[in-house]
Amino acid sequence: MIDIREIKERREEIKKNIENRFMNVDLDRIIALYDQRSAMLKEIEALRAKRNENAAKMKGKLEKEERDALIEEGKKMKSELAEKEAAFNEVDLLFSSLAKTIPNYASKDAPIGKEDKDNLAIKFYGEPKHFTFKAKDHVALGEDLDILDFDSGAKVAGQKFYYIKNKGVILQMALERYAMDIVLKHGFTPFITPDIAKEEILSGIGFNPRGEESNIYTIEGTGTCLVGTAEITLGGYYSNMILDKKDLPIKMTGLSHCFRREAGGAGQYSKGLYRVHQFSKLEMFIYCLPEESDAFHKEILSIEEEIFSGLGLAYRVVDTATGDLGAPAYRKFDIEAWMPGRGEDGEYGEVTSTSNCTDYQARSLNIRYRDDDGKVKFVHMLNGTAVALSRAIVAIMENYQNEDGSITIPPSLVPYTGFDRIEKLK
RNA sequence: GGAGACGUAUCGAAGUGGUCGUAACGAGCUUGACUCGAAAUCAAGUUGUCCGCAAGGGCACGGGGGUUCGAAUCCCCCCGUCUCCGCCA
Numbered sequence: 094m095i096d097i098r099e100i101k102e103r104r105e106e107i108k109k110n111i112e113n114r115f116m117n118v119d120l121d122r123i124i125a126l127y128d129q130r131s132a133m134l135k136e137i138e139a140l141r142a143k144r145n146e147n148a149a150k151m152k153g154k155l156e157k158e159e160r161d162a163l164i165e166e167g168k169k170m171k172s173e174l175a176e177k178e179a180a181f182n183e184v185d186l187l188f189s190s191l192a193k194t195i196p197n198y199a200s201k202d203a204p205i206g207k208e209d210k211d212n213l214a215i216k217f218y219g220e221p222k223h224f225t226f227k228a229k230d231h232v233a234l235g236e237d238l239d240i241l242d243f244d245s246g247a248k249v250a251g252q253k254f255y256y257i258k259n260k261g262v263i264l265q266m267a268l269e270r271y272a273m274d275i276v277l278k279h280g281f282t283p284f285i286t287p288d289i290a291k292e293e294i295l296s297g298i299g300f301n302p303r304g305e306e307s308n309i310y311t312i313e314g315t316g317t318c319l320v321g322t323a324e325i326t327l328g329g330y331y332s333n334m335i336l337d338k339k340d341l342p343i344k345m346t347g348l349s350h351c352f353r354r355e356a357g358g359a360g361q362y363s364k365g366l367y368r369v370h371q372f373s374k375l376e377m378f379i380y381c382l383p384e385e386s387d388a389f390h391k392e393i394l395s396i397e398e399e400i401f402s403g404l405g406l407a408y409r410v411v412d413t414a415t416g417d418l419g420a421p422a423y424r425k426f427d428i429e430a431w432m433p434g435r436g437e438d439g440e441y442g443e444v445t446s447t448s449n450c451t452d453y454q455a456r457s458l459n460i461r462y463r464d465d466d467g468k469v470k471f472v473h474m475l476n477g478t479a480v481a482l483s484r485a486i487v488a489i490m491e492n493y494q495n496e497d498g499s500i501t502i503p504p505s506l507v508p509y510t511g512f513d514r515i516e517k518l519k
Numbered sequence: 520g521g522a523g524a525c526g527u528a529u530c531g532a533a534g535u536g537g538u539c540g541u542a543a544c545g546a547g548c549u550u551g552a553c554u555c556g557a558a559a560u561c562a563a564g565u566u567g568u569c570c571g572c573a574a575g576g577g578c579a580c581g582g583g584g585g586u587u588c589g590a591a592u593c594c595c596c597c598c599g600u601c602u603c604c605g606c607c608a
Contacts, residue, residue: 134569134570134577135570135577137577138569138570138576138577138578139576139577141576141577141578142575142576142577144588144589145576145577145589147588147589148537148588148589149537149589151537151588151589152537152538152589163588164588164589165588166588167587167588167589168587168588169588170588171587171588171589316597335566335567469567469568
């Protein structure tokens with residue numbers, strides 16, 4: 094969440110930001126609740142001070158009458174306090190639930206716009222691949238080569254689940270290790286994280302585990318959820334801690350399964366592996382000083398580019414429009430790789446995403462560091478995809494397909510796969 | 520999953536209803552003294568947070584409730600750690 098103490102001084106700025114993000118948050122109501130809450134809290138604290146004073150008078154030996162009078166006085170304050178606290182709790186609960194919905198300040202450099210069409214392409218790399226023959230999409234290729242099996246996935250687990258088979262399995266493992274090696278070279282500490290996290294961690298990161306539109310699977314009766322990304326488990330790692338300034342930046346990379354409900358996500362653009370309920374992903378995560386976060390955001394993006402250019406894929410980099418930013422994000426860059434099987438004659442499809450969430454998540458998760466002046470301050474937190482295996486496989490299969498339906502393995506992956514081609518069995 | 524023990528500051532740990540949350544004691548860390556320097560010794564300082572210009576006050580002893588004029592301390596629920604048993608890759 095944002096710093097709630099700034100809610101009045103930065104009122105106009107916050108309003109403008111909500112507007113730019115095309116969100117529906119009633120700031121005036123939140124501010125009214127804030128004032129109400131403050132006034133009530135002040136009253137309660139004054140009353141508590143009186144109660145403590147009263148109790149302190151009873152520490153020593155006292156005449157019975159004197160003591161009885163004090164106890165009587167205490168009883169009165171107790172019931173008054175209970176009443177006021179109950180009223181306060183009600184207001185406080187409403188206030189904090191609404192306050193959490195205020196989005197992070199967006200970067201001044203983020204393009205203003207309503208939806209993904211307004212995202213700004215800031216870089217193009219490589220030549221989009223076109224074939225002399227009619228290109229297939231990864232679904233057709235995968236079924237012909239017997240490396241992807243969507244029908245069995247649907248039968249056993251349901252729609253949008255899949256099996257990876259044969260050399261497809263080795264391809265995924267190779268990609269995973271290829272990306273890991275690049276990320277490690279940049280000084281990240283590797284993790285394999287839980288695939289489950291508590292709801293409080295989810296919401297601290299900015300995911301809403303409840304409700305119709307939630308993309309999260311909750312595990313009934315446990316207070317936990319299946320994670321949609323290792324951003325959640327890496328970001329929760331230091332929750333409620335004060336970090337040593339000398340330990341920053343902390344650079345982590347985590348491999349996890351990712352589960353997403355994707356309710357309503359259907360159609361041509363969500364076909365096959367592109368949008369699924371379960372996939373694996375290697376995620377990068379950085380905790381750093383506030384003044385460093387812009388630079389680290391660019392570093393994450395450049396590592397992502399290193400991974401995808403290394404695979405010989407054409408891509409573009411997109412600067413996400415304010416209306417398409419998640420609430421915690423201050424700025425977000427996506428890499429969209431060229432996918433020849435997408436649309437009529439190939440299109441770009443998102444393969445990575447990196448967000449600078451500044452101190453927004455750190456406030457909710459209470460992650461701080463001690464600065465040189467002795468004060469504790471909130472860290473900045475950034476996340477970025479190293480490789481989402483399923484989508485990278487889509488891009489590789491479609492770009493490296495041959496006319497006979499076989500797939501050439503990108504040269505940089507061959508040391509990891511141990512083969513340079515996937516062709517029909519038999 | 521069952522039974523028991525435990526959860527207090529950076530760590531160990533005392534406290535079992537008011538004098539104990541700038542929390543005994545021990546260690547660590549920081550600063551200073553002593554020293555040629557270090558060790559040892561001595562001294563001082565070492566939780567976070569909220570309201571407030573300040574003075575001052577509120578809150579927090581794993582988390583949440585409750586009892587009480589007053590809770591680290593008594594009761595209930597939850598979480599975590601350890602030990603034993605069960606189960607198991």
